[in-house]
Amino acid sequence: xxxxxxxxxxxxxxxxxxxxxxxxxxxxxxxxxxxxxxxxxxxxxxxxxxxxxxxxxxxxxxxxxxxxxxxxxxxxxxxxxxxxxxxxxxxxxxxxxxxxxxxxxxxxxxxxxxxxxxxxxxxxxxxxxxxxxxxxxxxxxxxxxxxxxxxxxxxxxxxxxxxxxxxxxxxxxxxxxxxxxxxxxxxxxxxxxxxxxxxxxxxxxxxxxxxxxxxxxxxxxxxxxxxxxxxxxxxxxxxxxxxxxxxxxxxxxxxxxxxxxxxxxxxxxxxxxxxxxxxxxxxxxxxxxxxxxxxxxxxxxxxxxxxxxxxxxxxxxxxxxxxxxxxxxxxxxxxxxxxxxxxxxxxxxxxxxxxxxxxxxxxx
Ligand code: FES
Numbered sequence: 550x551x552x553x554x555x556x557x558x559x560x561x562x563x564x565x566x567x568x569x570x571x572x573x574x575x576x577x578x579x580x581x582x583x584x585x586x587x588x589x590x591x592x593x594x595x596x597x598x599x600x601x602x603x604x605x606x607x608x609x610x611x612x613x614x615x616x617x618x619x620x621x622x623x624x625x626x627x628x629x630x631x632x633x634x635x636x637x638x639x640x641x642x643x644x645x646x647x648x649x650x651x652x653x654x655x656x657x658x659x660x661x662x663x664x665x666x667x668x669x670x671x672x673x674x675x676x677x678x679x680x681x682x683x684x685x686x687x688x689x690x691x692x693x694x695x696x697x698x699x700x701x702x703x704x705x706x707x708x709x710x711x712x713x714x715x716x717x718x719x720x721x722x723x724x725x726x727x728x729x730x731x732x733x734x735x736x737x738x739x740x741x742x743x744x745x746x747x748x749x750x751x752x753x754x755x756x757x758x759x760x761x762x763x764x765x766x767x768x769x770x771x772x773x774x775x776x777x778x779x780x781x782x783x784x785x786x787x788x789x790x791x792x793x794x795x796x797x798x799x800x801x802x803x804x805x806x807x808x809x810x811x812x813x814x815x816x817x818x819x820x821x822x823x824x825x826x827x828x829x830x831x832x833x834x835x836x837x838x839x840x841x842x843x844x845x846x847x848x849x850x851x852x853x854x855x856x857x858x859x860x861x862x863x864x865x866x867x868x869x870x871x872x873x874x875x876x877x878x879x880x881x882x883x884x885x886x887x888x889x890x891x892x893x894x895x896x897x898x899x900x901x902x903x904x905x906x907x908x909x910x911x912x913x
Contacts, residue, residue, distance in 0.1 A: 602655030742901035
């Protein structure tokens with residue numbers, strides 16, 4: 550017998566290429582019993598620990614369900630070093646992760662402390678098991694519950710049942726929640742809509758360079774140039790937040806995402822559609838920058854063809870024809886923002902978009 554547990558006979562047969570049918574001693578380390586194997590109080594303690602983990606999963610799942618309805622979807626929370634983030638998404642993510650993590654930790658701890666830990670040698674056999682082996686396998690599976698001490702460990706049985714049963718609810722809730730009414734009205738309202746009350750009521754909204762946040766004079770826009778634009782009313786939104794005692798940045802990112810606009814100047818003779826030209830100012834036209842496919846920013850402009858391109862899936866929009874789709878998966882033209890100039894020569898939007906911006910899933 551060698552130090553690795555093989556006989557000379559096995560070694561010589563292996564050397565000549567004929568492996569033995571079985572190893573008498575495959576070299577398994579001796580089994581060391583765990584404390585819970587011989588100490589019932591240790592087993593009880595392990596059972597309680599597992600039950601606590603499953604219980605924490607239940608608490609997290611319930612917290613998820615409560616937060617789904619109770620937390621304001623626009624609320625934010627500030628973390629030093631990270632900054633402001635959406636509290637709704639954070640709470641849902643953390644509670645869902647905890648409920649899954651606790652089920653996992655409970656199961657691992659259960660397996661390590663209470664389930665059988667004997668190493669088992671399985672003999673090689675033909676790929677298809679004999680009928681006898683198959684019956685044996687079924688019997689083994691059916692005996693698994695007994696081997697895992699499930700009938701004797703009621704705390705584990707019920708807490709695991711509760712944890713797994715409840716864990717399906719957040720998944721169902723998210724699917725059911727997303728089947729509800731679409732939020733088209735949210736996409737139809739942007740910061741380009743002229744305020745009807747407050748100190749800015751009725752005031753046309755200036756187009757501001759992004760990110761410099763400076764107004765743009767028509768004479769500064771050369772033919773062929775492109776500007777990325779946000780509404781002046783983004784500042785008004787922040788002012789309102791401060792006046793109402795809210796965090797200055799509350800809701801700003803959502804509004805910014807909907808209000809992004811791309812501005813280009815063409816020779817007026819290049820327009821095929823009269824609307825494309827008439828809603829602009831001396832060849833300067835503004836379109837929503839949010840792709841009507843799935844919402845990426847349409848940030849590329851091809852001067853020669855007057856096409857706007859979305860880098861995500863290559864949807865292409867023809868500026869000379871009301872930004873209608875000429876290529877790619879988008880199904881709807883980019884919404885146009887009507888513009889003109891104010892008394893000081895700055896570009897302004899006298900009214901908001903006439904149709905919802907962004908992906909057009911709601912049209913299907
Ligand atoms: S998001 Fe623009 S093409 Fe898909």
